[in-house]
Each structure stands twice: as structure tokens, then as C-alpha cells.
Amino acid sequence: MNKEKRLEILTRLRDDNPHPTTELEFTTPFELLIAVLLSAQATDVSVNKATRKLYPVANTPQAILDLGVDGLKDYIKTIGLFNSKAENTIKTCRMLVELHNSVVPEDRAALEALPGVGRKTANVVLNTAFGWPTIAVDTHIYRVSNRTKLAMGKTVDDVEQKLLKVVPKEFKVDVHHWLILHGRYICVARKPKCGACLIEDLCEFKEKIE
Template sequence: MNKTKRLEILTRLRDNNPNPTTELEFSSPFELLIAVLLSAQATDVSVNKATAKLYPVANTPEAILALGVEGLKEYIKTIGLFNTKAENTIKTCQMLVDLHNSEVPEDRAALEALPGVGRKTANVVLNTAFGWPTIAVDTHIDRVSNRTKFAMGKNVVEVEKKLLKVVPAEFKVDVHHWLILHGRYICTARKPKCGACIIEDLCEFKDKTE
């Protein structure tokens, strides 16, 4: 895909949604971190339902630590992989208390050192909580990037590197949100809704639907 076409795609996505953000509900960097940690292989809707009950009771590292693993599980047991996530969340909270003054570090290496936090989660936190021009590539963004031929890669890391290379600076902070929402609601996995797509004429996917 050429530079001109990419620029038009980004411009249309921006015009359609000038102030995009995550669908995870949060009111602090810590709440965002825990929500993203819980969202692995789970829907944002399921995480929001759980955190709506959890955060009024415990929305700081100390408060979640006070719940303990078993206490935390009661709040997140409706989320997939909740046993592992409860353990990682407690360990993460302990590290935040011990190493970071109970604050979420604005540092990639420090974030990725937290249990259950990988590159994608770190990218989301740095982008959404701190405004960094990072691009967290999940299955939706990987699919949209490859299907449209906007930024092709054999895996999520390759796609991330290509996006960082081809997306102009003015779009970098928001492009993660535009692509994930596009993949979630329009360019869906089994049958993309090409007829409802605002970039259909620019997309290079061969098997477009009606």
C-alpha cells in the first residue's frame, strides 16, 4: 500500500472518531493497568463488569493486596483465566508497592517486569495512560493491518514495527484505538462488513463482502 493511500485511510479514521480511547473503563493509570492485565483473552465488556464491582472496593495496589488472591478471585471469577490473573495481579501490586511507590511506572522495562504484563499491555498503558506514541498490536489490529495491506507482517511484533514506520507522527497516539475499533466492529474476523466500511475503496483486501 502506498503512502498516499495510508494517509487517506488515517485521515478518514480520524475524521470519523477524533478522540478515540480504550473501551476499558478506568479512572487512573493503576486501574487501566489492572484492566488491561485482566483483559488478556477476555472481552472488554467482561472486564468492565468485573472492575465495576472491584474498583469501588479496591482500586489501589494496597487495597487489592488487602483482598489477597482468594478475595480478588471473587471479583474476577467471571473472567477467563481468573486464577492466573489473580495471582499475577497480586504479585504486580506487591511490586508496585515495593519498587515504585505504589505508582504505575512510565517506563517500558519496568512495566514489562511486572507479572502478567507483556509488550502489548505495556504499550497500551504507555499510550492510553501517558500519551506515548506506542502501538499495541492485538489480533484485531494484526488482522486489519494485514487484510487491508496497510502494514503487513507475519506476527504482531512485525506488524507493530511496520506501523511505527509507516504511520506519520500526528496519527501515532490514536492509531491503535482506530484500528482496534475498526477490527472489532467493522473488519471482523469471519465476515468483514465491507459495505459499512469508510475505507472500503482504499482497502486492498481481495475478497470483499457486500
């Protein structure tokens, strides 16, 4: 895909949604961190349902630590992989209390050192909580980037590095949100809604569906 076409795609996505954000509900960097940790292989809808009950009771590292693993499980048992997520969340809260004064660190290495937090989760926190121009590539963004030919790669890391290289600075903070929403609602996996797509004429996907 050439530079001009890529720029037009990003411009249209921006014009359609000038102030995008995550669909996960949060009010603090810590709430966002826990929500993203819980969202692995789960929907944002299921995570929001759980955190709406959890956060009024416990929305700080110490408060969740005080719940204990079993107490936390009661709040998140409707989310997939809740057993391992409860263990990791408690361990993460303990590290935040003991190593970071209960504050979510604005530092990639420190974030990735937390249990259950990988590069994608760290990218989401750095981008959404702190405004870093990072791009967290999930299955939606991987699909959209390859399908449209916006930024092709064989792995999520490949796509992330390609996006960081080809996306102009002015779009970097928001492009993660535009692409994930586009993949979630328009460029869906099985039957993309090409007829309703605002970048259909620019997309280089050969098997478009009207």
C-alpha cells in the first residue's frame, strides 16, 4: 500500500471518530491495568460487567489484595480463565504495593514485569492511561492491518513494528483504537461488512463482500 492511500485511510478513520478510546470501563490507570489483564481471551463486555461490581468494592492494589484470590474470583468468575487471572491479579497487586507504592508505573519494563502483563497489555496501558504513541496489536488489529494491506506482517509483533514505522506521528496515539473498533464492528473475521466500510475503496482486500 502506498503512502498516500495509507494517509487517506487514517484521515477517514480520524474524521469518523476524532476522540477514540477503549471500550473497557475505567477511571484510573490501575483500573485500566486490571481490566486489560482480565480481558485476555475475553470480551470487553464481560470484563465491564465484572468490574462494575468489583471496582466499587476494591479499586486499589491494596483493596484487591485484601480480597485474596478466592474473594477476587467471586467477582470475576464469569470471565474466561478467571482462575489464572485471579492469581495473576493478586500477584500484580502485591508487586504494585511492595515495589511501586501502589502506583501503576509509566514504564514498559516495569509493566511487563507484572504477572500476566505482556507487551500488548503494557502497550494498552501506556497508550490509553498515559498517552504514549504505542500500538497494541490484538487479533482485530492484526486482521485489519493484513487484510487491508495497511501494515502486513506474519506475527502481531511484525504488524506492530510495521505500524509504528508507517503510521505518521499525528495518528499514532489513536490508531490502535480506530483499528480495533474497525475490526470489532466492520472488518469482522468471518464476513466483513465491506458495504458499510468507510475505507472500502482504499482497502486492498481482494475478496471484498458487498
